[in-house]
Amino acid sequence: MTLRTRLLDPAVARAMSALSAVAKQGxxxxxxxxxxxxxxxxxxxxxxxxxxxxAIARKHGVSERQLDLLAAWEEAEDVFDERERAALALTEAVTVLTDGFVPAEVYEQAAKHFDEVRLAHLVGLVVAINNWNRVMVSRRIPPGGYTP
Structure with a gap:
């Protein structure tokens, strides 16, 4: 059995999917x-x-300009509003964790734009997608398998 064909345990997949759904909804x-x-x-x-x-972003109406410039969001100041920029900064800090901690100023900036509950859901969403990324990358799952 190759790495690609090993299935994620259904209970784990359900738990990860539940976290993703709750975080997105919240x-x-x-x-x-x-x-x-x-x-x-x-x-x-x-x-x-x-x-x-x-594909999902396009379905939700995210602009092509935002999608095209997302990797350079810090330089594309006119494309992302302050709330989006705060969320993206927190996303990067939680995802990379280069110093072992999310910088206080990044967290505080996000807290200015999200109440306590929404901030918890934002962090939960970042944690959830990082889990999914690690599963899919470690299993070497290629793009193209998702159908909306």
């Missing part, structure tokens, strides 16, 4: 949710998740 903004999961998937080099979430 965040309450499907456009922002897709920007967050796409950015984390870019950082994690997860082609399967990028392919899937780009």
């Amino acid at each position: 965040l309450g903004d499907p456009v922002l949710a897709e920007l967050v999961v796409i950015r984390a998937s870019q950082l994690n080099h997860c082609a399967f998740c990028l392919d899937m979430h780009l």
